[in-house]
Amino acid sequence: MTTPVQISHDLLGAIGGVPRPEGDVVVDARDVNKYFGRLHVLKDVCLQVRRQETVVIIGPSGSGKTTFIRCVNHLEKIQSGRIFVNGHLIGYRESGDGKKLVEDKEKNIARQRQEIGMVFQRFNLFPHMTALENIIEAPIQVRGVDHDEAVAVGRALLERVGLAAKEKAYPNQLSGGQQQRIAIARALAMKPALMLFDEPTSALDPEMIGEVLEVMKELAREGMTMIVVSHEMGFAREVANRVVMMDEGTVVEEGTPDQVFSHPTQERTKTFLSKIL
Amino acid sequence: MTLSVLRRYGTRRAVLAGFLPLLVLAVAGCSSSRGASVSIDPNIFLNAIIHPDGPIINGLYLTIFVSIIAQLIGVTLGIFAALGKMAKFPLFRIIANLYIWFFRGTPLLVQLAFLFYGIQSAHLLAWPTIELFGFTVTQEVLAGTIILGVNEGAYMAEIVRAGILSIDPGQNEAAKSLGMNYAQTMRRIVLPQAARVIMPPLGNEFNNMLKNTSLLMVLGTYELYNTFASKAGLAYQWFEFMGACCVWYLILTTIWGFAQAWIERRFSKGTTSSSGGPSWRDRIFGGRRSDAGEEIAVLGGH
Ligand SMILES: Nc1ncnc2c1ncn2[C@@H]1O[C@H](COP(=O)(O)OP(=O)(O)O)[C@@H](O)[C@H]1O
Ligand SMILES: [Mg+2]
Numbered sequence: 001m002t003t004p005v006q007i008s009h010d011l012l013g014a015i016g017g018v019p020r021p022e023g024d025v026v027v028d029a030r031d032v033n034k035y036f037g038r039l040h041v042l043k044d045v046c047l048q049v050r051r052q053e054t055v056v057i058i059g060p061s062g063s064g065k066t067t068f069i070r071c072v073n074h075l076e077k078i079q080s081g082r083i084f085v086n087g088h089l090i091g092y093r094e095s096g097d098g099k100k101l102v103e104d105k106e107k108n109i110a111r112q113r114q115e116i117g118m119v120f121q122r123f124n125l126f127p128h129m130t131a132l133e134n135i136i137e138a139p140i141q142v143r144g145v146d147h148d149e150a151v152a153v154g155r156a157l158l159e160r161v162g163l164a165a166k167e168k169a170y171p172n173q174l175s176g177g178q179q180q181r182i183a184i185a186r187a188l189a190m191k192p193a194l195m196l197f198d199e200p201t202s203a204l205d206p207e208m209i210g211e212v213l214e215v216m217k218e219l220a221r222e223g224m225t226m227i228v229v230s231h232e233m234g235f236a237r238e239v240a241n242r243v244v245m246m247d248e249g250t251v252v253e254e255g256t257p258d259q260v261f262s263h264p265t266q267e268r269t270k271t272f273l274s275k276i277l
Numbered sequence: 278m279t280l281s282v283l284r285r286y287g288t289r290r291a292v293l294a295g296f297l298p299l300l301v302l303a304v305a306g307c308s309s310s311r312g313a314s315v316s317i318d319p320n321i322f323l324n325a326i327i328h329p330d331g332p333i334i335n336g337l338y339l340t341i342f343v344s345i346i347a348q349l350i351g352v353t354l355g356i357f358a359a360l361g362k363m364a365k366f367p368l369f370r371i372i373a374n375l376y377i378w379f380f381r382g383t384p385l386l387v388q389l390a391f392l393f394y395g396i397q398s399a400h401l402l403a404w405p406t407i408e409l410f411g412f413t414v415t416q417e418v419l420a421g422t423i424i425l426g427v428n429e430g431a432y433m434a435e436i437v438r439a440g441i442l443s444i445d446p447g448q449n450e451a452a453k454s455l456g457m458n459y460a461q462t463m464r465r466i467v468l469p470q471a472a473r474v475i476m477p478p479l480g481n482e483f484n485n486m487l488k489n490t491s492l493l494m495v496l497g498t499y500e501l502y503n504t505f506a507s508k509a510g511l512a513y514q515w516f517e518f519m520g521a522c523c524v525w526y527l528i529l530t531t532i533w534g535f536a537q538a539w540i541e542r543r544f545s546k547g548t549t550s551s552s553g554g555p556s557w558r559d560r561i562f563g564g565r566r567s568d569a570g571e572e573i574a575v576l577g578g579h
Contacts, residue, residue: 075450106458114456124451128469138455141465183451190455 350426355433
C-alpha cells in the first residue's frame with residue numbers, strides 16, 4: 001500500500017494558479033473493463049486527470065460515459081483494471097499475489113467516496129430535507145462536523161451558488177436549475193478533491209442550463225479537479241483542459257477542446273459532432 | 278339499490294350503516310314474532326358501556342397496552358426482517374425468509390399455543406413474570422405481547438420492504454456518493470422517506486392488532502374479550518356482553534381511525550406539494566376512493 005497522500009482542499013479559500021506538477025495525477029484509470037452481464041460496456045478504458053484539470057467526456061448515448069464515472073466512485077463494480085484516485089485504489093484491494101482484485105470493505109469505500117463529489121443528471125436531492133439540511137447532512141453525519149460549523153459552511157455554499165434565500169425551501173419547491181445548484185453545493189460541502197458530473201444540465205429546461213454551467217465554470221476556474229460528462233460545447237471550450245470522446249465503451253479520441261471539436265482525427269468523432277452541432 | 282349504495286358510499290360505510298339498526302334492535306329489546314320470547318337486558322349492555330366496572334377498565338387498558346407494545350415490536354422486527362430480506366449475505370436472507378414464512382404461514386392462535394404452552398411444557402423456556410414501571414406483567418401477558426409482536430413483524434416486513442423499494446434508487450446512490458455507509462443511508466435517507474409509504478398500511482395493521490389481542494384469551498389473560506367472555510359466561514348474558522364488547526372494540530378502532538388520519542396528514546405535510554393525506558371522513562367511513570388494496574386491507578385483514 002502506498003502512504004496516503006494528504007491534500008488540502010479548502011474549497012472556500014481555494015485559489016487557482018497553483019503550479020501543476022507533472023506527476024500530480026488525481027484520477028488514474030488503467031485498462032478498466034466493465035460488463036453488465038454479457039454486455040461489455042467499458043473496454044480497456046484509460047484516463048488520467050491531473051490536479052485542477054477539467055476533463056469533459058462526450059460521446060453518443062450508450063457509449064459508457066455514465067458507467068465510467070460511476071466506476072470512479074465505485075457506484076459500479078469493475079471486472080478488471082484499476083482506478084486510482086489520489087493514489088488510492090478505488091473500491092478494491094489487491095489480493096495476496098497482486099493479480100486479483102478483492103472488493104474493499106464498505107467502510108473503506110465510504111471513506112474514499114467522501115473525497116469524490118458527484119452530481120447526478122436527476123439531482124437526487126433528499127426530498128424530506130430543506131436545501132440547507134441537504135447540504136449539512138453528510139458533513140455532520142459522515143465527517144462529524146459540529147452542527148453550527150456545518151450550517152456556517154452550508155450558508156456560504158448557498159451564497160456561492162446564488163441561493164442564499166432558499167435555505168429553508170424543500171426540493172419540490174425549487175426549479176430544476178436551483179435543485180442542481182443545491183446538489184452541487186451538497187457535494188462541495190464534503191470538500192472533495194474531485195468532482196464528477198453526469199450530464200448535469202441535460203434534465204433541465206433550456207433557460208436554466210446557464211445558471212448551472214456558471215457555477216461549474218467558476219468551480220473550474222477556482223481549480224477544482226473535475227470530470228464532466230456533457231455535450232455543452234460552450235462550456236467545454238471555455239473551461240475544459242481536455243475533451244475525451246467515448247464510443248462503444250472505448251476512448252476514441254482525446255485532446256484539447258480545439259483539437260477535438262475543430263480538428264477531429266477520428267471518423268467516429270466527426271460523425272458524432274456532426275450530429276450534435 | 279344495495280349495490281349502487283355500496284358503490285356510492287364504499288363498503289365500510291355500508292357495513293357501519295348496517296350495524297347501527299342492529300344496535301337499536303338490541304337496545305330496544307324487541308320481541309320476535311315467533312317461538313320463545315327474546316330475552317335481552319338492555320341495562321346490562323348499556324351499563325357495560327356507560328359505567329364500565331374495574332375489570333372492564335383493566336381489560337381495556339391491557340388491550341391498549343398490549344397492542345401498542347406488540348405493534349412497536351412488530352415495526353422494529355419488520356424493519357430488520359425487511360433489511361434482512363434485501364441483504365447481500367445469503368444467511369441474512371435465509372433467516373429473514375424463514376421467519377416471515379413461518380409466522381405468515383401458521384395461524385396466530387396456534388403460534389400463541391405453541392410458543393407459550395408448547396415451549397413451557399417441553400421445558401425449553403419458562404416465560405418470566407416481570408415488573409415494569411411498577412406494574413406486574415404476568416408471564417401470559419409478557420409471552421402474549423411478544424408473540425403478537427413477533428407475528429406482526431412478519432407482516433410488517435413486507436410492508437417495510439415495499440416502502441423501501443418504492444424509494445428512487447438515486448436517493449441511495451446520492452447518499453453513498455457523499456460517503457454515507459449503509460446504516461446512515463437507511464436511517465437518515467431511505468427509511469424516513471419510506472415511512473410515508475409505510476404509514477397507511479401500518480395504520481391498518483394496528484387496527485388489526487387491536488382486534489387480534491382478543492386471541493390472548495387462549496393464554497388466560499384478561500384483556501377486553503376475555504373479560505367480557507367471563508362475565509357473559511357467568512351471567513349467561515352473551516348477547517348483552519358481546520354486544521358491549523363489540524362497542525368497546527369499535528370505540529378503540531374508531532379513535533385509532535381518527536388518529537391515523539391525523540398522523541397521515543402530518544406526514545404528508547411539507548414533503549409533498551399536493552393533496553395531502555386522505556380526509557378523516559374517508560379514513561373512518563371508507564371514502565369514495567375505490568382503491569382496491571385499501572378495501573382488501575380493511576375487509577380482509579389477516
Ligand atoms: N444497470 C445496468 N444494467 C444493464 N445495462 C446497463 C446498465 N446501465 C447501463 N447499461 C448499458 O450500458 C451501456 C452504457 O450505458 P451508459 O454508461 O449509461 O452510457 P452513456 O452514459 O454513455 O449514455 C448501455 O448499453 C446501457 O444500456
Ligand atoms: Mg449517461
